[in-house]
Structure formats: C-alpha cells, structure tokens
Amino acid sequence: MHENALLAHIFTRSQSLVESFPQVLLGPGDDCAVIEVNDGSPILFKVDQLIEHRHFTSETPLSLIARKAIARPLSDIAAMAGSPVAALAACTLPKDFPQARADALFDAVNAAGIALGVPVVGGDIASFRDTNTAIVLSISLIGRVHPRRGPVRRSSACVGDHVYVTGSVGDTFAAAPTPQDAFPGGGKHLRFTPRLQEATWLADSLDGQLHAMMDISDGLGVDAARIALASGIRIELDASAIPLTTPTRGVEQSIADGEDYELLFTVDPSAVLPQRVPGSGTMLTRVGVVTAGSGCGLRIGPQTIDISTRGWEHA
Amino acid sequence: MHENALLAHIFTRSQSLVESFPQVLLGPGDDCAVIEVNDGSPILFKVDQLIEHRHFTSETPLSLIARKAIARPLSDIAAMAGSPVAALAACTLPKDFPQARADALFDAVNAAGIALGVPVVGGDIASFRDTNTAIVLSISLIGRVHPRRGPVRRSSACVGDHVYVTGSVGDTFAAAPTPQDAFPGGGKHLRFTPRLQEATWLADSLDGQLHAMMDISDGLGVDAARIALASGIRIELDASAIPLTTPTRGVEQSIADGEDYELLFTVDPSAVLPQRVPGSGTMLTRVGVVTAGSGCGLRIGPQTIDISTRGWEHA
Missing domain, CATH: 3.30.1330.10 (PurM-like, N-terminal domain)
Structure with missing residues (x-):
C-alpha cells in the first residue's frame, strides 16, 4: 500500500463531495x-x-x-x-x-x-x-480561518510568484540539541514549533499577496511539486538559496529528509518581505520562482534536476 | 490498562480546561x-x-x-x-x-x-x-447543536424524571438477519442506524422537557449509571418494562451485552411521548424513573439489584 497512490485515488473519488454537500467548502487534497x-x-x-x-x-x-x-x-x-x-x-x-x-x-x-x-x-x-x-x-x-485572508490553499500559486520558506530544511532526525536528552531518533522532528505565529503574520501583512502555502512534511521537493500540481504551475528552486539546517549535509540530501514542518509559500512578486518574521525572529528566505509548466526543478549551477519525488514517503 | 480508570483520570485532570480556554463550552466526559x-x-x-x-x-x-x-x-x-x-x-x-x-x-x-x-x-x-x-x-x-434545545448533556437529569429508551436492547452480536451475509460476529452492532432522526424529533417536540440523554454503547446498566453520576441522581429501572431484542435471552444478560446504540434519555414527568417516533417508527419505551441517590438499580419483582457496572468494558 503506497500512501501517494491511495491519496490520488481518494482525491479523484472525492471531487463530487463539494457538489453534493454544500457545507464542504474544500474537501480532500489540501x-x-x-x-x-x-x-x-x-x-x-x-x-x-x-x-x-x-x-x-x-x-x-x-x-x-x-x-x-x-x-x-x-x-x-x-x-x-x-x-x-x-x-x-x-x-x-x-x-x-x-x-x-x-x-x-x-x-x-x-x-x-x-x-x-x-x-x-x-x-x-x-x-x-x-x-x-x-x-x-x-x-x-x-x-x-484567518479573518481577512481566509484559508490559504495550495492551489492558488501564480506564474511569476516568488517562492519562500521559513526557517531551514533538512537533518530533522539529527541528535537532540543537548546530550542529556539524546536518544535514537531524537531531533527537530520531535521538537519543532508549528509556524502558527509566522503564518498569521504573513496573512496579516501580505493579505491577498500571499497566494499559496503548505507545510513541508515530506520534503521540499515533493511538497513543492504538490503546490505545483494543485496550482497547475511549475516551481523552480535555486539550490544556492535554500537555507540548510546542516550545510555539510548538502542540498539534495537535505531537501529529501522530510519532517521539516516549515512553511513553503508563494507571494506576488510585488510583495516585500523582511529577512525575519517580527516577534518570532524566524528566517524568511526566497528560494525560487513560479513558472509555467509542472513539477519542481532544482537549479544547481548550470543544471536543473527534477526533485518532484525527492522526499520521504510515509509508506 | 482499564478504559474506565483512565477516563476517570482524564476527566479529573480536564476540569481546568473550561476555565483556561473560554472556547471550551464542554470538555471531556459527555x-x-x-x-x-x-x-x-x-x-x-x-x-x-x-x-x-x-x-x-x-x-x-x-x-x-x-x-x-x-x-x-x-x-x-x-x-x-x-x-x-x-x-x-x-x-x-x-x-x-x-x-x-x-x-x-x-x-x-x-x-x-x-x-x-x-x-x-x-x-x-x-x-x-x-x-x-x-x-x-x-x-x-x-x-x-440543535438550534433551539442546544446540546443535550448527561448531567441534566432531575429527580422525578421519567427514563426512556429508543428501540430495544441486547443481543447485538447475534447472527446477521439473512443467511447470505452471516459471518462470525455479525449482527446489529454492525448494522444499526444512529438515532439522529429520533433525537432531533425529541428535541423538536420536547424542547426543555428533554433533560438528559446519551447513547447506550456499553450496556443499559453501566450507561444509566453514567447519567446518574453526571447528574448526581439515581436511576431505577423496571425489568419488566425494558424492551429486549431477544426476550429469551433475559433482561440481565441483555442489558449487559452492550453496543446497542439506542438513546437513553430522561424527560420531565409532565412530558407526553407517543409509543413510536413519527416518521421512523422507532419505539419509545418508558423504562424507569430518576430518584435521589446514586448508581443504577434494576427492579425485578420485589427485588432491586445494582446494575451500575453491568456492561461491556471496551478493555
């Protein structure tokens, strides 16, 4: 049983729910x-x-x-x-x-x-x-839902949008921060703080310029491809721009680690964002752009590799 | 691990939730x-x-x-x-x-x-x-919630209330109704229709005369004792009045079978109920009375036995 195959099956079969039940404003898939x-x-x-x-x-x-x-x-x-x-x-x-x-x-x-x-x-x-x-x-x-912006969906990214992430990605299963509470499989995936404060600040500040958003649970590549699929666009990421939790681990491994629980979002190109979210101090980093096409590409120097499936499938 | 012991622990520890979070109108226990x-x-x-x-x-x-x-x-x-x-x-x-x-x-x-x-x-x-x-x-x-009556809780039974059940109780693991789809463990517990229509009709018709209600999931005795505990009263049931799905099974066994998913409710003694719910035709049977005290007793002829723990614990 593959989670993604079953989810695809579920999304397809669930299309009619929104028509049959008027209380369903958004069904499976976000x-x-x-x-x-x-x-x-x-x-x-x-x-x-x-x-x-x-x-x-x-x-x-x-x-x-x-x-x-x-x-x-x-x-x-x-x-x-x-x-x-x-x-x-x-x-x-x-x-x-x-x-x-x-x-x-x-x-x-x-x-x-x-x-x-x-x-x-x-x-x-x-x-x-x-x-x-x-x-x-x-x-x-x-x-x-946010009282002014409403629910921010995956399906509303637009060609030309800038793509951002909060915090840094990768190495979420690394050892716990202090030796006292280290144990096998410790690390950020157990200790992260959900980006509620940051998301509210983004919606407050950007309102309609905040186009699409999701959280990175399975890996930057596979999750960016999910926004791309939902929005009918392509996301091009710049490897040199991606903030890595452990730079020595390398960008390709880091984006596939999964369990980052950072926000991945696209904004209107006219939007102006600070380097850090006021209050929490969480980094905001522009990592790519939305283009016409499909899937998610990673630009490493002169080359672009497809990373649409680079992530962690929760089997 | 005993479900009831853990639930008691949870209810005790959760009392402060309602104070700390104003959005919690009713926490664990109903x-x-x-x-x-x-x-x-x-x-x-x-x-x-x-x-x-x-x-x-x-x-x-x-x-x-x-x-x-x-x-x-x-x-x-x-x-x-x-x-x-x-x-x-x-x-x-x-x-x-x-x-x-x-x-x-x-x-x-x-x-x-x-x-x-x-x-x-x-x-x-x-x-x-x-x-x-x-x-x-x-x-x-x-x-x-019901737009007029609001949520019907377990804790609002009053001394003097009449106690009713919908449908009949017991024998829920008996064989399926037709030989074609019979299999081990078939029966009513898999095929019951939740009493949504009946509950709405009761709230529509009785409004404030509908005092306390719950569904019978673990057995009439143990569930009646839960209303009694929540309301600070006692429930006395009359064995000869209880509608049994399989009369040959006997009242004591039937009330302990569990998984009835019938409604157990108390109404003001001035309330007038028909024998069946209009529309669905589901039986409404008066089975007892609310008295001062605690727990749930079953009157069988001249004797009353305590049935507060007679039911099925989902271990």
Missing part, C-alpha cells in the same frame, strides 16, 4: 478541509496520526510523542494561515499497557496541547487484542 | 465536546476508534467495518440531539496491506458517510511497520 458549520466563518478540520516505529522510536519520551502528535496537525492549521481552537486525541495502546504509563501519556497530551495553545477537549482510548503492538495516537483539530 | 469556534452557535466535536479483533472480526466485510466506524460517533452526535456536518477518517493499516483493498476500504468509508448523511472530507492513512497487525480506523466528526 492541508486541512474547510467546512461551513453554522452561518458565518468557515472552520478548518484536520486529523493526523502518529505511529510508533514509523514516526517515533520506542525510546522516545512520552512528552515528545505527545508533543509531536499535536504539533503535526497544528502545522497544517498554520499552513492555511488558521489558528487552532480545539483538539481531540484518539489512542490505541498495546494490550496490558501499564495504567500508570497510560495516565502519563494522557497527561503529556494534555500538557502538550496547553503548551502549544490548543486544549484537548476529549478523545477515545482503546487497546489492541495483542501485546507488543505499536502505539497509535491520532489528533483531530478544528481551527479558525 | 458524548461530544461542545466548542465555540466563531461568534455564533457552538459545534459538537467527537472522535471514535474502531479496532480489528476488538470492535469487529477479521471476517467482517469492509463495507460493514466502514459503516460501523462512521455510525458509532454519529450515535454520539445523536446523543446530544445534534446533526452531523463533516467527518475525517484516520486509518492505520498493516504493512503490505494490498493496494486494492486499501482503495476499497476508502471507497467504503466514503460511501458509508454518504449513506449515513455525513461527507468524509479528508483524513490520514498510514501503515504499521509490521504485517499481521490490526486495522485501526478512527473517525472524527463535527456537528451542529
């Missing part, structure tokens, strides 16, 4: 669904799963598992320039999972929600028939 | 959370998981797995007299799950949503590291 619940502003709706051995190792502390589980869908709320309102946690645990550890996991989920600004208002807990299975922790979120 | 997203009517928010070997057998057709996964949280929307707006599906599949079967499962989820009146607007799909694991299918829902 960072969040956009739904009209009552008369008034639409809401964002998102779910994301975190699975042991897939998204975290068994050595990972519960506090970081909980934090990542909540931070990942929050990153999708940020990718539409929304703000989170409430979360639900659904968790399936191995049979005979110790009660104290289950209590501690819940406390960690609750604390992570509060720390990241979103209350966990309910959920569901169940156990597998078998011991020694993976932990599955799924977080659902609802969010508000 | 059928759904109630959240204020934008100015205007609040929304219902719910997640429920369905796990192979726990909630369905491996012989269950994908169409019935998908149907039950969506119908269970819909039953919780009904339990607050709400109406569903949109669903998300999160699914974790065994490694090497066949692509065609994954496509078919998605199609079944989508079709079940349409059949039950709620569009599946997105989701997340992932696979376990291992083959031969259980399928985990988690459905998140948002819903509207």
Whole structure:
C-alpha cells in the first residue's frame, strides 16, 4: 500500500463531495478541509496520526510523542494561515499497557496541547487484542480561518510568484540539541514549533499577496511539486538559496529528509518581505520562482534536476 | 490498562480546561465536546476508534467495518440531539496491506458517510511497520447543536424524571438477519442506524422537557449509571418494562451485552411521548424513573439489584 497512490485515488473519488454537500467548502487534497458549520466563518478540520516505529522510536519520551502528535496537525492549521481552537486525541495502546504509563501519556497530551495553545477537549482510548503492538495516537483539530485572508490553499500559486520558506530544511532526525536528552531518533522532528505565529503574520501583512502555502512534511521537493500540481504551475528552486539546517549535509540530501514542518509559500512578486518574521525572529528566505509548466526543478549551477519525488514517503 | 480508570483520570485532570480556554463550552466526559469556534452557535466535536479483533472480526466485510466506524460517533452526535456536518477518517493499516483493498476500504468509508448523511472530507492513512497487525480506523466528526434545545448533556437529569429508551436492547452480536451475509460476529452492532432522526424529533417536540440523554454503547446498566453520576441522581429501572431484542435471552444478560446504540434519555414527568417516533417508527419505551441517590438499580419483582457496572468494558 503506497500512501501517494491511495491519496490520488481518494482525491479523484472525492471531487463530487463539494457538489453534493454544500457545507464542504474544500474537501480532500489540501492541508486541512474547510467546512461551513453554522452561518458565518468557515472552520478548518484536520486529523493526523502518529505511529510508533514509523514516526517515533520506542525510546522516545512520552512528552515528545505527545508533543509531536499535536504539533503535526497544528502545522497544517498554520499552513492555511488558521489558528487552532480545539483538539481531540484518539489512542490505541498495546494490550496490558501499564495504567500508570497510560495516565502519563494522557497527561503529556494534555500538557502538550496547553503548551502549544490548543486544549484537548476529549478523545477515545482503546487497546489492541495483542501485546507488543505499536502505539497509535491520532489528533483531530478544528481551527479558525484567518479573518481577512481566509484559508490559504495550495492551489492558488501564480506564474511569476516568488517562492519562500521559513526557517531551514533538512537533518530533522539529527541528535537532540543537548546530550542529556539524546536518544535514537531524537531531533527537530520531535521538537519543532508549528509556524502558527509566522503564518498569521504573513496573512496579516501580505493579505491577498500571499497566494499559496503548505507545510513541508515530506520534503521540499515533493511538497513543492504538490503546490505545483494543485496550482497547475511549475516551481523552480535555486539550490544556492535554500537555507540548510546542516550545510555539510548538502542540498539534495537535505531537501529529501522530510519532517521539516516549515512553511513553503508563494507571494506576488510585488510583495516585500523582511529577512525575519517580527516577534518570532524566524528566517524568511526566497528560494525560487513560479513558472509555467509542472513539477519542481532544482537549479544547481548550470543544471536543473527534477526533485518532484525527492522526499520521504510515509509508506 | 482499564478504559474506565483512565477516563476517570482524564476527566479529573480536564476540569481546568473550561476555565483556561473560554472556547471550551464542554470538555471531556459527555458524548461530544461542545466548542465555540466563531461568534455564533457552538459545534459538537467527537472522535471514535474502531479496532480489528476488538470492535469487529477479521471476517467482517469492509463495507460493514466502514459503516460501523462512521455510525458509532454519529450515535454520539445523536446523543446530544445534534446533526452531523463533516467527518475525517484516520486509518492505520498493516504493512503490505494490498493496494486494492486499501482503495476499497476508502471507497467504503466514503460511501458509508454518504449513506449515513455525513461527507468524509479528508483524513490520514498510514501503515504499521509490521504485517499481521490490526486495522485501526478512527473517525472524527463535527456537528451542529440543535438550534433551539442546544446540546443535550448527561448531567441534566432531575429527580422525578421519567427514563426512556429508543428501540430495544441486547443481543447485538447475534447472527446477521439473512443467511447470505452471516459471518462470525455479525449482527446489529454492525448494522444499526444512529438515532439522529429520533433525537432531533425529541428535541423538536420536547424542547426543555428533554433533560438528559446519551447513547447506550456499553450496556443499559453501566450507561444509566453514567447519567446518574453526571447528574448526581439515581436511576431505577423496571425489568419488566425494558424492551429486549431477544426476550429469551433475559433482561440481565441483555442489558449487559452492550453496543446497542439506542438513546437513553430522561424527560420531565409532565412530558407526553407517543409509543413510536413519527416518521421512523422507532419505539419509545418508558423504562424507569430518576430518584435521589446514586448508581443504577434494576427492579425485578420485589427485588432491586445494582446494575451500575453491568456492561461491556471496551478493555
């Protein structure tokens, strides 16, 4: 089972939803669904799963598992320039999972929600028939759309747009910042801060000049190609401009690492951006341009290579 | 790990959420959370998981797995007299799950949503590291509250209320209705229709006379005791009045079977209810009364037995 193949199947079959259900303003295929619940502003709706051995190792502390589980869908709320309102946690645990550890996991989920600004208002807990299975922790979120800009979609990039990223990319599985809390598979993918503040600032400042946005979860190349596909354009990235977390790792490896949770966005060429977001200090770097065509190319000196599939597939 | 013990832990720790986050109108402990997203009517928010070997057998057709996964949280929307707006599906599949079967499962989820009146607007799909694991299918829902009655909680039963159930209880794992689609573990628990229509009719008709409501998922005794605990009252049921799906099975066994997905509700003693809900024809049966005290008792002739823990714990 390949995630991308199944997603393509799902997107195709879901086209008619928007026609049949008027409350569906945006169905599958973007960072969040956009739904009209009552008369008034639409809401964002998102779910994301975190699975042991897939998204975290068994050595990972519960506090970081909980934090990542909540931070990942929050990153999708940020990718539409929304703000989170409430979360639900659904968790399936191995049979005979110790009660104290289950209590501690819940406390960690609750604390992570509060720390990241979103209350966990309910959920569901169940156990597998078998011991020694993976932990599955799924977080659902609802969010508000930006009151002026509305939801920022993947499909609204225009030829001529400038392409930007927040922060830096690559090496997200590198060792933890301090030796005290180092463990196998530590690093930025467990500790990132969803770019909610930056996304809101972009929508506040740029309004209609902020054209398309998504979060980089699977790698800069494959995610840029997703904007390109949704918008019917091509994205050309300049290798020398891309900010790398670990420059010695090289640009081609860095863009394929995945789990950056940075924002990738396109703006009108007339937009003027500072080098850093006021308040958070997060870097804003122009890394490329939107052209006619399809896919995502990486310009390295005189050559351009196709990087539309260079990323991490969550198998 | 015992679900009830963990839930008790969660409810206790979550009390402060409502104070810290003004958008949380109702946190953990009822059928759904109630959240204020934008100015205007609040929304219902719910997640429920369905796990192979726990909630369905491996012989269950994908169409019935998908149907039950969506119908269970819909039953919780009904339990607050709400109406569903949109669903998300999160699914974790065994490694090497066949692509065609994954496509078919998605199609079944989508079709079940349409059949039950709620569009599946997105989701997340992932696979376990291992083959031969259980399928985990988690459905998140948002819903509207009843425009006049608002969300019907578990905590608003009053001493003197009459207690009712919809339909009949027990024997939900009995064989499927026709020999053609019989398989181990078939039956009502896979085929029930969430009581959305009935709940809306009750709220429309009774308005403020409809005091407390929940859906019977774990058994009439244990669920009635949950209303009793939330409302600070006692529920006394009359064994001879309880409508049993299979009378030969007996009342004590029937109330402990679980997975009825009927509505259990309390109304002001002045309320007048018909024997069946107009339109759907679903039975409405008065089965008991709310008294001062705690827990749930079952009157069998001259004796009363405590049935507060008689039900099915989803371990």
